[in-house]
Amino acid sequence: xxxxxxxxxxxxxxxxxDECVLAAMIRSRRGPVAHGCCGGGCGVCRMQIDDGxxxxxxxxxxxxxxxTEEGAGIVLLCCVQPRSDLLISKSDSAVLKSLKKDxxxx
Amino acid sequence: xxxxxxxxxxxxxxxxxxxxxxxxFYVNVLGLDEVGRTSDGRVMLKAYDEFDHHxxxxxxxxxxxxxxxxxxxxxxxxxxxIKERTVAFGYQVTEKPANSDQPxxxxxxxxxxxxxxxxxxxxxxxxxxxxxxxxxPDIWTTPPRGMRxxxxxxxxxxxxxxxxxxxxxEEVFGMFVPxxxxxxxxxxLATWITSxxxxxxxxxxxxxxxxxxxHLGFYLEDWHDVGNxxxxxxxxxxxxxxxxxxxxxxxxxxxxxxxxxGNRIEVYAxxxxxxxxxxxxxxxxxxxxxxxxxxxxxxxxxFLEIVT
Ligand code: FES
Ligand SMILES: [Fe+2]
Numbered sequence: 147x148x149x150x151x152x153x154x155x156x157x158x159x160x161x162x163x164d165e166c167v168l169a170a171m172i173r174s175r176r177g178p179v180a181h182g183c184c185g186g187g188c189g190v191c192r193m194q195i196d197d198g199x200x201x202x203x204x205x206x207x208x209x210x211x212x213x214t215e216e217g218a219g220i221v222l223l224c225c226v227q228p229r230s231d232l233l234i235s236k237s238d239s240a241v242l243k244s245l246k247k248d249x250x251x252x
Numbered sequence: 253x254x255x256x257x258x259x260x261x262x263x264x265x266x267x268x269x270x271x272x273x274x275x276x277f278y279v280n281v282l283g284l285d286e287v288g289r290t291s292d293g294r295v296m297l298k299a300y301d302e303f304d305h306h307x308x309x310x311x312x313x314x315x316x317x318x319x320x321x322x323x324x325x326x327x328x329x330x331x332x333x334i335k336e337r338t339v340a341f342g343y344q345v346t347e348k349p350a351n352s353d354q355p356x357x358x359x360x361x362x363x364x365x366x367x368x369x370x371x372x373x374x375x376x377x378x379x380x381x382x383x384x385x386x387x388x389p390d391i392w393t394t395p396p397r398g399m400r401x402x403x404x405x406x407x408x409x410x411x412x413x414x415x416x417x418x419x420x421x422e423e424v425f426g427m428f429v430p431x432x433x434x435x436x437x438x439x440x441l442a443t444w445i446t447s448x449x450x451x452x453x454x455x456x457x458x459x460x461x462x463x464x465x466x467h468l469g470f471y472l473e474d475w476h477d478v479g480n481x482x483x484x485x486x487x488x489x490x491x492x493x494x495x496x497x498x499x500x501x502x503x504x505x506x507x508x509x510x511x512x513x514g515n516r517i518e519v520y521a522x523x524x525x526x527x528x529x530x531x532x533x534x535x536x537x538x539x540x541x542x543x544x545x546x547x548x549x550x551x552x553x554x555f556l557e558i559v560t
Contacts, residue, residue: 181554184491186269187316187514188558205269207514207560209315 148228152177153196153235161228166203168223178236184224191223198232256426256447257330261404261454262304262377263322263354264468267313268513271295275310277511281484282470282519283397284308285382290355299470300392301402303383305356308404316514316560318465321407321454322360322372323425323447331375335361337424338373348372356380365420367411368462373425399481399519401470406452406520408466410459410559415440417456427453428528431501433535433543441537444502451502451523464559467508467516474521475505481519485509493554500546501535508555515560 150167151158159174161167168184168191171177182191189210196219204225211220220237268274275295278284287296287306296306304324311319325331338345343363350358358376365371385393396402411417418440421427430451433442444452457466472478478496485492485507493516495507504523511517535543542549 181552181558182491183316183510183514183516183558183560185316185510185512185514187510187560190558205314205513207269207315209317 148198149231150177150228151231151233153233154178161232163227163229165227166224167200167226167228167232167234171223177234179223182224186222186225189222192237193221193223194235194237195219195221195226196233196235199229200226200232201229202226256326256428257334258323258325258373258425258427258447258453260324260448260450261321261406262324262374263307263309263357263372264404264407265294265309265311265319265354266465266468266515267315267317267319268310268511268515269312269314269316270512271310271312273512277488277490278308278310279397281398281488281490282511282517283399283401287380287382288355290353296355298380298382299401299403300394300396301384302404303379305378305380306354309354318369318407318409318463318560320362320370320372321409322354322357322374323453324377325373325375328375331361331373334373334424338363341420341424343420350376366413366416367409367456368464369409369411369417370463399470399484400472400477401519402473403471405450405469405471406454407468408455408457410457410464410466411462412458412460414443414456414458418443418445421445421454428526429532430526430530431533431535433501433537433540435537442535442540446526449525449527451504451526459559461559465515466559467518469518469520472519472521478505478507478519478521481507493558494545494552497548498546499544501533501543513560516558 147160150161157176159176161170179191186204186206206222206225284297295310297308298306345363348360356378360372360374362372427447431444442457444455446453491510493508502523505521508518541551
């Protein structure tokens with residue numbers, strides 16, 4: 147089990163080497179993302195990995211993470227598994243930003 | 253049967269991130285049959301109870317989402333009329349020649365609507381080699397697999413200016429609108445549109461970003477098969493969104509989940525019988541939770557926020 151720490155809040159959750167970070171975050175209810183497609187398509191799980199080793203196990207949609215961003219440690223959490231303890235932080239998600247501004251249901 | 257210029261949505265092309273893994277889902281879990289591959293590697297699929305050549309094309313791409321949807325017109329004269337009405341409506345129409353990017357399909361007229369989605373319309377398409385029987389027919393030829401999807405049913409699209417999209421479907425396709433949802437200030441928030449007895453062939457939700465798909469819906473036989481689909485979701489560790497549940501809107505019995513590339517899929521049974529002379533059903537935005545998920549009465553955030 148590795149420890150994934152959220153930089154902004156200091157809270158952490160355990161994540162196994164054979165599961166994606168998003169699944170562990172959702173299960174622990176510690177962290178900013180509570181749901182998602184879990185397929186690398188929707189972009190709601192976009193975050194920055196500031197420290198630690200990880201492996202990309204699924205294709206991440208280029209609509210949400212560019213090649214340059216990927217090189218800089220921005221990931222879709224549903225597409226990566228930890229290979230060490232990780233430190234993660236929020237990255238600006240274009241999707242969530244525009245939603246919060248323009249889109250309110252009901 | 254169709255009441256209108258169009259019969260039904262007959263073809264969708266989706267973008268997928270991982271073709272092999274996603275194709276495995278469509279064939280072995282949803283239960284579609286692979287019809288063949290195009291020269292550029294796209295995969296054509298159809299459900300076991302569909303007659304036409306194929307109804308879904310998967311294209312490997314670096315983003316998930318929707319390339320286009322295509323509607324089948326009732327015949328060649330209607331197709332030309334729809335083309336003329338589309339131009340008069342103000343959309344620029346291009347022609348995709350027969351047997352070009354979609355083997356088995358006749359020429360398609362293609363245009364972009366207000367919500368940023370590409371719509372095609374066609375009338376000629378070859379019958380599938382492996383369609384349902386027609387002479388003293390059995391209910392199936394080979395046992396349906398997995399979720400046993402019978403046919404493509406509908407899709408929900410997210411984009412801006414859905415009021416115009418709704419008007420286009422009515423004025424150009426001759427569709428009708430059995431059900432709508434309005435915001436408090438009277439603007440259209442969501443609309444359900446059909447060309448036949450089905451409660452919807454397509455639906456729209458108003459959304460700032462253009463060209464998004466919320467889900468693609470496939471038809472199942474009954475409520476029992478919705479439960480069977482839930483089992484297949486669990487067995488295959490697919491990500492469930494919500495269900496099994498009932499919609500008050502359309503009255504469908506339903507479950508939503510994501511396929512391996514992150515496109516949301518609904519499998520759906522039932523639904524009321526729509527007639528163009530029936531009064532329109534109208535929902536207030538404040539009651540939409542009950543309209544969408546009748547049992548809980550509450551909308552869940554993932555259902556509203558996640559699109560591809
Ligand atoms: S949850 Fe959709 S991209 Fe990660
Ligand atoms: Fe639906």
